Amino acid sequence: MTRLMKHRLFWPVFSLLALIVINTIARPQFIKITMRDGEFYGALIDILRNCAPLMLVALGMTLVIATRGIDLSVGAVMAVSGAVTLTIIDGSSSPGSTSTVLVAILAGIGVSLVLGLWNGFLVAVLDIQPIIATLVLMLAGRGVALLITDGFITTVNSEPLNFVATGYLFALPFALFIWLAAAAAIAIVERRTALGVLTEAVGINPEASRLAGVRSRGIILGAYVASGTLAGIAGIIYSSNIRAADANAAGDLIELYAILAVVLGGTSLMGGKFTIAGTVIGVLIIQTLDSTILFLGVSSAQSPVFFAIVVVIVVLIQSPRVHQWGRALTGGFRTRPGTEVRNDAEVTA
Amino acid sequence: MERPILELTGATVYFGADAALDGVDFRLFPGEVHSLMGENGAGKSTLIKAITGALQLTSGELRIDGEVMHFGSPHDAQEAGVRAVYQEIDLLPNISVAENISLGTEPRRFGLIDWKEMRERAHAVLADLGLDIDPASILGRHSLAVQQLVAIARAISTEARVLVLDEPTSSLDLDECAELFRVIRDLKERGVAIIFVSHFLDQVYEICDRVTVLRDGKLVGEYLTREFLRIDLVQAMLGRSAESLRARPRLHLADERSTEPFLSARAVSVGSGINDADVDMIEGEVLGVAGLLGSGRTELARALTGIDKLDGGIIRIQGTDESLGNPRSAISLGVVYSSENRRTEGILSELSVQENITLALQAERGVFRRIRPARQRELAMSWVDALDIRPPDLDRPAGTLSGGNQQKVLLARLLALSPRVLVLDEPTRGIDVGAKVEVQNLVGELADNGLSVMFISAELEEVLRVGNRVLIVQDGRILDTVPSEDLTADSLTALVARPEAV
């Protein structure tokens, strides 16, 4: 079992390490972590901090993808939750008080949860294709966020809010603890309860699962609620970081990066088997790549070219055809019968 | 003898290290109906795929009319006059009947599709088959049986020299079968060579001139049907004594007929599928269900097990009214269902055998009460042993098992729930004869242990052999319930085929 895990995560881990090594060779200060005023600083720390919004969104996306779904609305949900939270803080008499910020954050998360529930309702209860169902909110969500902020970028200066994205706890960024906690919570719930295997069952075949007595609807609904809620938290971290609610820019293209992270981590978009650890590594790869591109002096506007190349390479590595080529190439040197016959056995049946 | 239209010599196909087809010779003459027989995995579908260009031979030769051919795709085979109709209808539900018939060879004028000509052509072919439907209608709006006939219409619409019919009758009723056989005989007259694959021995004996038997990817032999006894055919397919087939596992009726039925349904209706059905299921008894496809047998099974919501009627379990709104509530009352569609509604192919076996039990316990991994293994292993699931590898993805073993995994999943009522919809469909017998015997044992089993099968002999009583379904209604001792295969066939409900 452990060997299988290792096998599944081998390529993601290898890619991440390779990226780090390349970066370190190119600029040795990349690996350096310095201590200032009892807080750690460095490029690696930045990566761990800055990846928080993407990480949360990607974790939720993993659950949704495991149920054979997809959540395109995460960026819009981020915009809405940021708008709700900052509008409340902006409108309150004491924007600096911790309790105000807490209430505002809870309201933002609450709204996101409802939005997630809405997606889940469309997919699980009305049986609408996930891509289409979440497209609705993807389109309409930003409109709602713009209405909440009256079409302006709401800027807020609030110490407790700033702490969410930029604060430090135990010498490490607070945002790091948020995503670590989320990842750990999901991993524990999925693996220590039966949620993991039941989610996979639903993702592989919803009807067969229903016949086996699995509460498919509840599980699918839960995945979208989790995705919405996590996106909401991500939206708050994002807003906290720029100290503003920007309904247009918040979470722009994040759904695509999140999906990329999930796929990079080794979870198939076809649903079923999924891996939380893989997604975490996938996000770290994307964030490290982002930092690399920035370092190379490429304009951030041009960085999508690199991501396009990464996507192509990753999907090619996963593609059965390339595996065949690889086998044909290495087959001449060493033959290892029995490893690849599994899939073919199905064909004969 | 004349020259074969199609001839395979030394046909070999490898999947990885395994030979799916190993040095098989096969010949097909014009104007004959030739049956290809064998258990699942014997290599029938591989052979068909090689002939129809869906698959390439690793070695060996394929000759059409004496000429060596290399089919790179189904298209090449079709060019050479080899057409096929597969068991799972391979047509397109979203486009018109006429297009389904002629797509790929559609009539064109100036390179553009000539719709009028296409419809006329379709109309003619359909009329040939005795089918009067609007060629411009969308295929998906017709019943499965009609779709199957359209598939055959497609195959014969061009000058087919070789026609492959792979389980063409599985979704047809008796009349439609007779119609199909009439068409087959007609084609035969015209000199078309037909390969006919069917699990139904009756049909093989009715329509085929010659039969080629495969086993484990190798050729067993080629025989003339009229000189070949059934029992010999079965023996050739199994490669072992067919004793077990002749044995009737058990026939004694539950003695305590006076006991309250465990499950009793009254006036159950679901849509137009099943109407006003009364069923009593008694502990320790196998209730066979005989009926044609579309008779409502599956709808009945789904209604009793909470898969589909009832439109009317009540279901009592041990005397109390229960509303089985969904499979979960049925399962919690000990009523479980195994679908006829093993692949789409049964097995979770990417999950392991162990996960498949423990799934329903885990679902019943709920998300938060996980079965400990050690206990899961133990449980799964005990069922793998008890049902002789092969290979006995708990971590293997269930989708890689053979059909029969997948069926056993599904049974294990249900039995792990310790059910009181087991409803099995075609549990033996598409699995090899050996596994069939095992499943039949298992059903008997389960009933002996006090379960109440409903056994649905398209094979009437099987229903008769396994069931204590037989429920006859026709046109969405229950016609009669008869003790199986009072029935013979012929009398049951007569009942099932009775043209009109009284």
Next chain:
Amino acid sequence: MSTTTVTAPRARLASYSRTFLDRHSSMMPTFAALLIFIALLIGAEMHFGNFLTPLNMSALLLNYAYLLILAVGMTFVIITGGIDLSVGSVMAFTGISCAKLLGEGYSAAVVIPAILLGGAAIGLLIGVLVQYFDVQPFIASLAGLFLARGLAFVVSLSSIRVENESVLWLQTTRWRFGEWYITPTGILALSVAAIGAFVLAFTRFGRTVYAVGGNEQSARLMGLNVARTKVLVYVISGVCGGLAGLVLTAYSGAGYPRNGIGTELDVIAAVVIGGTLLTGGTGYVLGSVIGVLVFATINTIIAYEGAEQAWTRIIIGLMLLMFIVVQRVIVVRSERRR
């Protein structure tokens, strides 16, 4: 006797409607979209009083010619059961390339084929990934989106004005019929739609597009050329992206690398509103034309009303929702019927 004469026509009517449904049930959503379009126009006219003017209607086509072109390409892709997220970025990439090349003095006769080829190349990449490497269309076209967007910024980080007369001619020429007018871009868009509709209905390639959307495996077994078709629909969508880039550059008189962010969603929404099922297999170019018109009308109404532009997206979202729920209901009903 008298009863039969009364029921006969009614029975015939019923049988006609049944025949019609059996043949054209997949057109129902398109009819619904048409009704909505008409209702929108009438409603807007009643509300504003000066909405249904030839000038307004002509502007509809002028302003949304690029969207119409993209929607035609997208219709091909979606009918095969795929999706192309790259269209907005391809439009930006080809648009900015067009402006840049023209600025460097190449003639339009060189530049236009070049950008169409550029669009086709990205489409080809997506198609090859989808067909030969089993990459899901969503992911493959996502790579296309990233690539084209990044390349747009590689070409130029800021907008480039276009001075080339033949390109500007596409936009500035107005052929008038009374108060109605049409520009070459409008004619281009309408021709693309007409060609698209024709190809889908009357060529083997077009029917193969539907076949692939119905069931790829079956289409292959029928001997149809599935691989070529699947690659080609993405190439077509890419070429449409290139054309849209040209039209948009002509329209705005400049190339801008940020053009068309999120346009893929507008295109998908318009296509779906027009009655094309995202699951593939059914859809019409004409439906997509209507979908684009509905989209354009809503946008225009909101501009007229002077309301927050945010409402456009909300309304389009809600309309999309309505459509997919209705489609879903139809599907559930027809499944029940069996």
